[in-house]
Amino acid sequence: MFLYHQRKLVSFLIVIFIFSSFKIYAQKGSPYITNFSEFDQLDYRIWDITQTKDGEMLFVSKKGLIAFNGSNGRLHNVSVTQLVIHKNINEDLILTVPGGFGEVFMDSSGSYTYNSFVQYSNNEIFGEIVRFQKSLLIIGDSSIYILDEENKISKARTNQMQFPVAGAFTFNDQLHIIARNKLYVLENDSLTLKKGLVFPLNNDYLFNIPSNDGYAYLANTDNKSFRYDGKKIQKILIKDQKYLDQSLLQGGAFLNDSLLGLSTLNGGVLIFNITTGKTSYTINYSTGLPNDQVYDIFSNGDNALWIAHAKGISRIDLNLPIKMFNHFEGLYGNLQSFLNLGNEYYVGTSEGLFYLKKKQDFAQKKVRVKVKPSSQPSKIVVKPLENESEKAENSKKKKRGLRKFFNRFSNKISSSSNEEHHSEEIISEKESPKSIYRTKTIYKLLSSRYGYEQIEKIKGKCLHLLEFKGIVMVGSNTGLYMVKNHEATWLIPNAYINQIVVSKFQENTLFIAANKGLYVARIKGEDWDIKQHYKITDEVFSVAEVDKNTIALGDFGRIRVLSNPFSKPLVKYY
Incomplete structure (x- = not known):
């Protein structure tokens, strides 16, 4: 099996595993990108x-065939202009050239050589090779050839089909050909029109993406992707479709069963989840790709992706337990250290300490809103009451059940029987409420992203980051700091910290190797007790506990061993 591991990458991984040992949580970061200097x-x-x-990886270029074994690249001149390359069922390499196609093989000298199978004088362009059962279909502008497993050649009968061919793909062991807004199926070496299918790609078909999930995936020059199930073709909804529209779709490859990578001409590669449509990673210049102009991508479905771009060749591997976090905005200086604490990421640089946080941008807007008024005071109105005859007369003019007032009560006042009867009713009327408007400030979320924030009070190079009792310990060239809730406290000022070690035998204790000697720091609740070891006042580069009564110190070309380090220590030199 081909090994992609590079020396520098292996060394880098070893350092990361030893000193960081982190997991990836909410902020996923970007896949680690290997940019091959050979190209x-x-x-x-x-x-x-x-x-x-x-x-071995093979890259077909206009100047020759580039072979790359993971360490060294070599350009092979095969004496023909190459177009596309594909492996047959025997894993022989079949290459198309203007006007024909043939086999590429390695000769006794270790160079790749081209052996022509078919060559015509009309220079027909064979721009696509499709695996079909045990054969390969070589598709040209005006003809289609079938190359079987024994490299025998036959020509497909295309009586019903109108050329030129826009593209081809296999689905359910059937070859499908796209030509002039129609879909044809190869049956018994003959192409027949597939009827009853609304095919929206027209002649703008761009490419197809092989998959193993029972669908065929296609794309067109309008930067849209589609899924075909044998009966209908549906558009794939991609959350960042606008990014693809602006970047110009170029090619595609599945990294695994759920992640599809789409390459573009000026936006790098967009990797998204085929089920949800959500973007998983964007691989472009801002995330470490040398150039955004991508020519082609390739994957075996093993979570790795080869990327050929205008500045050379790069590779990402999602299997690596490492992600890149330096592409987020707000990070300054050269990277020195890294710490994952729960769901937070701390990065020490030559300019200080930074942590990754979610940033949200809001737009502020003032609006007038209607406020519900409180209960209005009632107004008392006194009106004469109608007598019985008037009431009867008026009641004929009124509709049954109609009330002029909603809150009404009456109080009859009686006079003597000989006097004319007068009645009054007292009505409590609620005044019409007045509309009240107030100004209110509202906020609209414009964007949500991750970025770095610098921890104040920490200056200089942050060389060491260590989690201790839920606290971030920072060793720098200006001293020892602790960080809690993103607030820094200076514990040992004006010292160059070479190492911070958690004691295995002394509870709640740290050993700090510094240019001024050895420090012992103990935490009690919220308080620190930090003392410089009186016996060791010159520079210490490293410290290690041998047992509960012995520690070893490394300095200039020697080792000092302290027995009973905390009471009457005995120092020996080695």
């Missing part, structure tokens, strides 16, 4: 990518 000056276009049965 930094690559100034010619990559047409296609494949992998040999021996694991």
Whole structure:
């Protein structure tokens, strides 16, 4: 199996595993990008990518065939202009050229050589090779050839089909051909029109993406992607479709069963979840890719992706337990240290200490809102009461059940029987409420992103980061600090901290190796007790506990061993 591990990458991983040992939580970071220096000056276009049965990567370019074994790259001049390359069922390499196609193989000298199968004088462009059952379909502008497992060649009958061919793909062991807004199916070496299918790609078909999930995936020059199930074709909803529209879709490859990578001409690679449509990673210049102009991408479905771009060749591998966090805004200086504490990430640089936080941008707007008024006072109105005859007359003019007032009560006042009867009713009327408006400030979320914030009070190089009792301990060239709730406290000022070690035998205790000697720091509740060891006042580079009664110190070319270090220590030199 082909090994991609590079010396520098292995060394880098060892350092990360030893000193960081972190997990990835909410802020996922970007996949680690390996940019191969062998191709930094690559100034010619990559047409296609494949992998040999021996694991060697092959890149088809206009200047030749580039072979890369993970350590060294070599350009092979195969004496023909190459177009696309594909492996047959025997894993032989089949290459198309203007006007024909043939086999590429390695000769006795270790160079790749081209052997022509078919060559025509009309220079027909064979721009696509599709695996179909045990054969390969070589698709040209005006003809389709079938190359079987024994490299025997036959020509597909295309009587019903109108050329030119826009593209081809396999689905359910059937070859599908796209030509002039129609879909054809290869049956018994003959192409027949598939009826009853609304096919929206027209001649703007761009490429297809092989998959193993029972669907065929296609794309067009309108930067849209589609899913085909044999009966209908549906548009795939991608959350960051606008990014693809602006970046110009170029190609695609599945990294695994759920993640699809789409390459673009000026926006790098967008990797998203095919089920949810949500972006998982954006691989572009701002996240470490040398150039955003991507020619081609390739994946075996093993969570890794090869990227050919205008500045060379790069590779990402989602299997690596390491992510890049330096592309977020707000980080300054050269990286010195890293710490994952729960869901938070701390990065020490030559400019201080930073932590990654979620930032939200809001737009402020003032609006007038209607406020519900409180109960209005009632107004008392006194009106004469109608007598019985008047009431009867008026009642004919009124509709049954109609009330002029909602809150009404009456109080009859009686006179003597000989006097004319007068009645009055007292009505409590509620005054119409007045509308009240007030000014209110509202906030609209414009964007949500991650960025770095600097911890105040910590200056200089943050060389060491250590979690201790839920506290971030920081060793710098200006002293020892503790950080809690993003607030820093200076514990040992004006010292160059070489190492911070948690004691294995002394509870709540740290050993600090510094340019001024050895410090012992103990925490009691919220308080610190920090003392410089009276016997050790010159520079100490490292400290290690041998047992509960012995510690070893490293300094200039020697080792000092302290027995009974906390009471009448005995010092020996080695």
